[in-house]
Amino acid sequence: MVAGTVLFDLFGVLARQQAADGRQRLIRVAGVPAADFWDAYWALRPPYDRGEIDGPGYWRQLADRLGARFDERRIAALIAADVESWSAVDATMIALVEELARRGRRIGLLSNIPEELARHYENHHAWLDHFAVRAFSCRLGHAKPEPAAYHWCQRALAEPPHRILFVDDRRENVRAAEATGMRGHLFTTPDRLRAQLDRWDTAAG
Template sequence: MNIVFDFGGVLFHWHPASFLARLWPQRAADEQAGAALAQDFFQNYSGDWGAFDQGLIDAPTVIARISARTGWPAEEVRQVVEAVPDELQARPATVALIEDLKAHGHRLFYLSNMPEPYADHLERSYPLHDWFDAGVFSGRVKLSKPGREVFELAQQRFGLPAEQLLFLDDHPANIEAARALGWQALLFSDADSVRPELQALGLI
């Protein structure tokens, strides 16, 4: 099988509510308040942040746009944008799952909504070329999930038919988009929860 991993929330830790509560204690007294801030900051990965994800604007521009839209000082917004790479720490259980899947002979790929500066950071910091045969970062191809086009591009780059791809992602909209194109897909919460599903498919 050919298994395609999302990155944020799957391979790499990403929890915006707790992230903003830690980074902006002056604005978010707890995780619940951090979740509300995250809605305004990241706009469910559409709007300003979606354009950054797609590589349509750079970091200074997304900082300026978020500051103008929300009224938050640009320096505070910059603090968040610059802190994201260090927040993207590999999840050990998912790394172990990757190693198990590779040991069972499966080919692994990735499809990630990721601004180009963060993609560069991950490539410098982790052995992506050892873990994966190939992958697609949204910021480099100017397309993002759940848009149909980025799945079609990924399928073309991987050189595989849809029915031979199994996608792991933590967002239901992305799972639905993959399935609509004929991919197999599993909604991911954590590695321990998805293992039984992979075992049921005879993959590990």
């Protein structure tokens, strides 16, 4: 018997973390000091990830915080550069997703992601069709590690929490999932995840 559903994080598990060259491109486009830029970028990111503001709104707020001015053309360039910086995927992990789908494993996705980036992934990655549930924070109005994000997934999957294995590269997100009754796996390597899945299936059998 298959143990249950695997609920994947996106960035740091299936997709790469923000690329260094992409980060440099963002600084060049913004034309502001790097340290100030990244302080504002991350401080303002949660409402953007939760869909409370759109891309142009996010970049206007960032400009205001820095005492800068971004016109429409620069905002469009910043959105494009931001999306590109998060666009690389891990081929080994995508192969694992496709393998699990072929084997009949039910899988889901829970990601902190703004709308512009969510649309990019939907438009460019057909492997997303394998997921029974795609929980994007920008459409839920909740982001990890908020309990509501995990509860939304439990309802959408119609699966008891103990039959969901949540896989994330951030310990605080794994612990938050476990606090809602899910099982958790702190992602480090594909091989260690495979071993975890094998142990889970053996226990279920």
